[in-house]
Amino acid sequence: MDAALGSQELITILSSFFGILALLLSALGLYGLLSASVVQRTGEIGVRLALGADRRLVIRMILCEALAMLAWGLLLGAIVLVFATRLVTEMLHDISAFDPMTLTFVLV
Numbered sequence: 001m002d003a004a005l006g007s008q009e010l011i012t013i014l015s016s017f018f019g020i021l022a023l024l025l026s027a028l029g030l031y032g033l034l035s036a037s038v039v040q041r042t043g044e045i046g047v048r049l050a051l052g053a054d055r056r057l058v059i060r061m062i063l064c065e066a067l068a069m070l071a072w073g074l075l076l077g078a079i080v081l082v083f084a085t086r087l088v089t090e091m092l093h094d095i096s097a098f099d100p101m102t103l104t105f106v107l108v
Helices: 002-040 042-050 055-091 100-107
Strands: none
Touching: 002 042, 002 055, 042 055
């Protein structure tokens, strides 16, 4: 029994590791994308502040851009989720493909 489950355990551990690695790399990529956007708009931000714009409005503008990217990512992820669950439904044991706790964890 240990030999039969050992390979499954290894696959699970490796899948978890590469999933976490992909999550970290995507977070780093999103940070880089937002950072590059802010650097490109430094002149615009400076002009807005020089003309009397409130700092909170400038920060809100940047955060709205970040939240828009987040919303697009969640939307695209939800679309991919619908198609991906068809592929992995047979591999899931004792859990639904649309388990609320798992989906909440993934969204967070």
